[in-house]
Amino acid sequence: MPELLIRNGYVFDPLNGIEGEGMDVAVKDGKIVERVGRKARVLDASGMTVMPGGVDIHSHIAGSKANCARMMRPEDHSRDPEVKTKYARSGVGHTIPSVFTTGYRYARMGYTTVFEPATPPLTTRHTHEELNDIPIIDKGCFPLFGNNWFVMEYVKQGRIEELAAYVAWMLEATKGYAIKIVNPGGIEAWRWGRNLRHLDDTVPNFDVTPREIVKALCQVNKLLDLPHAVHIHPNGLSEPGNYQTTLDTMECARDFRREGRPAMHVTHVQFTGRKGWSWADVRSGAPEIADYVNTHDHVTIDPGQLIFTNVTWMTADGPAMFALFKLAKTKWFNADVESETGAGIVSATYKKSNYVNAMQWGIALELALLVKDPWKIYLTTDHPNGGPFTSYPRVISWLVSNHARQKLIDKINKTAKRRLNLPGIDREYSLYEIATITRAATAKSLGLECKGHLGLGADADIAIYDIDPTKLDPAREYRIVRRAFAHAAYTLKEGRIVVKKGEVVRSVRGRTFWTKPKVSEDIKKTMMADLQSKFDDYYTVRMANYPIEERYLTASQAITTNAGV
């Protein structure tokens, strides 16, 4: 690959402590290097902001539930088509874009790595088929473990080592990246039309509790030394008063912190950070949750920012979706997955005038503004649940500008305005902090050493935005900030220019990251014997056909770890 020199840009590289310094960035063979020769191509980034490519830690972009949502919602697509160009395939948006469009729209915002945060292991072959087709971005997926029969049985028996061996086998079999837990035990209860609300409720027929499941998987995460923390969507999604469950869930992970690395990441906390006893009475649990995050090192969060627009709710949390469907009275889709998990999809619209929606919007922003350390909170909209990922620039504008926030606060439901803490918060994020929560911190959380920074040896995934940080006041000129982040001046993927002035000029293939923990042969043998003896009873596919071979991924990138079992 030719050499490239990005000249004169203002670089924001939080992982290397570079805060808007005017400097050059040198690229060779897809990596950041110290210097390049005189024949190198030059990209003039004068007066512009240079950041590592965006890294999205949680976005539902691929797999069976995403596709069921697409199939169910043609009305979502028909108003947002993408015409084929010389460089780009055609497609559709809006909340659930088709795969080509997904890759292009991320790249246009300067994002270069995205993770699908919830895939049922049995249908993960489908997830990879879609991930393979998403152009430009690097990607990965998190298989679901919190309602898995083998997991619950091992937890009941207290066999943590075998559980670790099973999780290791599953990550390799599904080519998955991290342990994901959604409504632990609750989706198994949904088999019988029920749900679990609290950490000490009992899973029907399995005699374990969510608390036991969560703790065991946190322990496994530590034993396997996985690159990311346990990624969790707690019990009680959307229920008023669920903030306490979230805090209790965070407590479960206390003993499993690793050296400098959190044990647990709680996702889309806006949905699980509510105080109050009823819908009319929903209050913000953000101060309590932010306080916990501020005073503990073992947990990180992302808010799942809400946007006032039409959205698609999609999650593995089947029972929660049914509950919301009963309120929303729109379309509802549900798909339980044998012996493992489930999925629910509902279409919805968030309105400023709606009290609960306005509270949700406010809670998400409060979380982002009250958590002091930007290394502990990441920018997400839990796409497409809170809003489409194309809304990220809008969220950025709210974070950098109190004025932008207040303008919208004046338009929301009046009672919500009174009850939220948000109107009184005037903190404004700096561009450096934005760089942290959209790329540096997320890459660090994921354990991706080659991403999220522009140090030597990093992948040359680079975003150049048309913002001159020496001249621009983001708080006042938030519209410029928003536009700049929506249409990157340049996006580079492994040193190749893929986007120029917000348009795709080249399509490349990204890699799929997955983890491969190495456990001892003895424990693996014991676990495999358990698996073989029960597999045909539990599943309607043969065990030999369950694992996904590496050749299935268009471009595979395995991360090996040495497990402590």
Add this chain to the structure above:
Amino acid sequence: MPKATLQDVLCTFCASGCDNLEITYDGRIIDSARNGCAISVSRFTTSDKSRLLKPLVRKAGKLRPTTFARAVDRAARILNNAKYPLLYGWSQTSCEAISKGIELTELVGGLIDNTTTSCHGPTILGVQDAGEATSTLGEIRHSADLVIYWGCNPVHSHPRHTNRFTVFSKGRFRKTRKDRKLIVVDVRQTDTAKLADRFIQVQPNGDYELLTALRTAINGEQIEQETIAGVPVETVEEIADMMMECEFGALFFGLGLTMTAGKHRNTEAALALVKDLNFVTKFVIVPMRGWFNVAGANEVSTWQTGYPYAVDLSQGYPRFNPGDTSAIDAITRGEVDAALVVASDPVSHFPREAVKHLLKIPIIVLEPKRTPTSEAAEVVIPSAILGVEAAGTIYRIDGVALEAKKVIDPPIGVRPDVETLDTIIRRVKKLGARR
């Protein structure tokens, strides 16, 4: 050559996804196929019969053998020169091939549709209105104490369905036949109906009424008629009670709903019925997809274009409007001026008037065996049979993706569809695609 045996082979006929077959073969001859149904035996052991072995092009009214390159060239020219080519079929080939099909359609600015359009299209339209409460098949095996087959005959269409997933299967929570009840609704007493605890004979075209009557009962309202579509109101109320009192019900439905008057309104009624039942108990609904990869055609089409079938790409972006962009309508209106047919036989199955139009336009056929469609073609390129001679991904009834294996080599010169389509794409690009 010594005999070899391959285990855990997936059968590629119906969409049940039976993947425990044991195939014994000797070079390119398959000796036996064990553990599957009778259809699977035939699928594997007669895979060599009636084969198309050479590429063919029509010259002076007759189909004559030619080279692969010439056949591809002729196909590429037909597609390039057409104003509105239709690329149709797709249900008996791999997802990888379907992906190429979509790429090709976008390149030539055509219409891509799959056999869903005359099969479970109405089901998808119903889901787009009413949503769907479903599950993978294993959930039903584990939990269902009430199973309903409506307008379908799995004993014939999916022979192992009852053994693997429903009344004769063994699940974690339902271990014997006695643990489950079976209701069959049909216009006649099929072999499946003969297994039922209750058989409900509904009048032809009466399903919508009957489904609505059940919804009425389930929602606690009074049914005013004495008989509904030939079924006495007492029976309707009994069935409604059975549905409400079960712990986990599963409703399977087939072409009895999609092909009769009402079509997507029938399926919508069934989907809505199951949705209503979820307020009372746990219930799922599963459409009985026929061909082994029709679900895959929907999946690939949806993730790549946003829409599951009947996708028009002639304007440079995907458009979906069944009735307008669906194959039979587009053909009958005389708009389609060329067709590429993969793994399907529309000359046999489309209504007569549509076939009349189809026979007037140049057809390119990718197909393993001789069919009336291949006989009517301008260009024929023989296909390797997926799951026997070629590997690839398929999706079974409930959307679980599985990999079909390659057991034996295809006949010499016969290629998997994914390769043929890729070659056509490259040729179209070289000739300079219209779009």
Add this chain to the structure above:
Amino acid sequence: MKELGALDGENVRLKTEFGEVILRASVSRQAPHKRVAFIPYGAWASMLFGTATHTSGMPTLKGVKATVERAGEAKIATLHEITRMKGE
């Protein structure tokens, strides 16, 4: 079949508003189903279907009104002949 006076194995002519076809009658093993006839899906059955999809994309392939009469000496068309007829 009793009403028609047709014998098991005799040829009959089926007609709908869209077309007609000669087929062999055989006693149903799924009786009773008064006034309902069944034909396997395929090249002969499709002679009887119309193309109207009522904006659904789906033609009506079941529950189609038809008449049946004894066909005497009329023969069942071969696959080749049926295809030719469709082209006319």
